Amino acid sequence: MSTGKLFAIGTGPGASDLITVRAARILGEIQVLYAPASRKQGDSLALSIVREYLSEQVLIKERHFPMTADAGEKRQAWDEIAAEMAQDVTSGKQVGFITLGDSMLFSTWVFLLERLGPQLDIEVVPGITSFAGIASRAQFPLCMEQQSMAVMSCTADEEVLRRALIDHECVVLMKVYGRFEKIRALLAELGLLQCAILMANASMENEMYYPELAAIKAGEALPYFSTILVNRKYRQQKV
């Protein structure tokens, strides 16, 4: 193939076999793979999920996306990485970018896409979102029939979270890390503590499942990728 193409690939929630069949095929064909890395962890979690599908010849480029409140620093990183990707594609290469979960939901990919412009040939391959992974593992329903679901970041204002918990039968609370006590108090206030579960690292070896939020000790250190699912129409059975 002489015309370059860029594939943005969602890796799903964590288990290697929860990527799509299409993603597995494309990962075996690409020549360059961009993987997001956090300097602290050293290796990219997304990369560890897909490594078994890559060809031996692939050039892996781990690139650091800063997790900072400094918008200028983030923009500079996105500009540089997008420019490097565009160069690889225009030189005729098959290029991949991997992202945890789904590429179009809470993903850095969107910031790159905005910079890559319409002149490049781009294909986005969807991935299983973290909350779908959790719902399946815990056999915990999201929403049904005429019900609705809100997907919220716990970094939002408490009033915004309260309103979502009142308005929607099902609420996914992402980015729980460091905010658990505040969220647990809010759920208790609304009478929803019995309707919620917490899971971290769903589908991975280090998966942690709390079917009862009341059982989590005050001050207990929860994993970074902790997510709470709330469904006020559904009280989970003890597992």
Add this chain to the structure above:
Amino acid sequence: MSTGKLFAIGTGPGASDLITVRAARILGEIQVLYAPASRKQGDSLALSIVREYLSEQVLIKERHFPMTADAGEKRQAWDEIAAEMAQDVTSGKQVGFITLGDSMLFSTWVFLLERLGPQLDIEVVPGITSFAGIASRAQFPLCMEQQSMAVMSCTADEEVLRRALIDHECVVLMKVYGRFEKIRALLAELGLLQCAILMANASMENEMYYPELAAIKAGEALPYFSTILVNRKYRQQKV
């Protein structure tokens, strides 16, 4: 294997290669496959998505789930199908049930799960939701950072839909069929017409994409699986 197990498998949005690697493997191993069928269409869409992964020996049981307002008729169908599945599993078989999109979101599977009880060995395999499939195909972002997303059924009251469209940066409007003009008027009232796209049959041969809702003729017959994505922070470029 002598102990039976039941696998609930999400088939994703429609393309056969958008099922997970795990789903593909399990589909090749099961001995009995339950597929939901609508009498009108004759063949099951979910079955057509996964057929290429099935073994030659598999016993396919297409079962009809009535689409009716009669709750008693629906419950009777769920009771009967769940009882038949449980019998297959307790007799030692590897049994699959397939469902469009994801098993735990707007899926009949949950009604079966409630009836199957905790004594059976059950594994739920997640699938790509329809809206994630659409977002990828249209390269249309769902939500980012501190934003939130609501997933709504257009069968909900107009006031409920209006509030979701005001409260959330991103709104997924499912079950648009037969309600398009009402929804389009609501989006126009809220100044969101330019922030919305409509797609049907995403990732399938008969995919239809309307990047501009204003371009849809009044009274135009839209496909049954039409979904609208709204993102008020993101005005899509013309494709």
